[in-house]
Amino acid sequence: MTAGASTAPWVVVGLGNPGDRYAGNRHNVGAMVVAELAARYAVSLRAHKSRCAAAQVRLGMPAGRPGPAAVLAVPHSYMNESGGPVKALLGFFGAGPDRLVVIHDELDIDGGLVRLKLGGGEGGHNGLRSISRSLGTRDYVRVRVGIGRPPGRMEAADYVLRDYSASERADLPFVLGDAADAVELLAQEGLLAAQQRFHSPR
16 A cells, blocks of 8 residues: 555544543553644544544645645544444545554554554454444554553453553653654555554664
């Protein structure tokens, strides 16, 4: 996938669960990345008829020109019901799955690393599963923010619904920054360019 010439905006969705109870959970890192992007562009996410909080931006300023149009969004639904709001958001903005970027936590990637992929399985992630089911396709881009595996015998479901540890929180701004950078590079230069930067040793 390249940046392409589509007139539809990129629809950048950060996954998480609503409410203060979940705000600091590892499972909410996708929503945290969207908050980071919104802060960069000094916009506020506002309630949208799609059952998301959303804002429209231009991602970056390549060569001094206005960057690609994008919609930043976080579903109001719980994680396992993300598909309906995401489908409604795409429909409202006239965008297909090829313009969708979903940011989510990833157990199978070491904590702090950012990886991107197009399509593939959901790896047991209920948010991705809901989106794939609602859209009838898995062919959309994922920005995967590594949280690592749970320690000892802790269940994965318990681990993702716990807040980041104190040491993890110290590094979290850098992780969110990397993921936001990955979204911007993807929109400006395409998936391959973003993968080459974020999948290479740094």
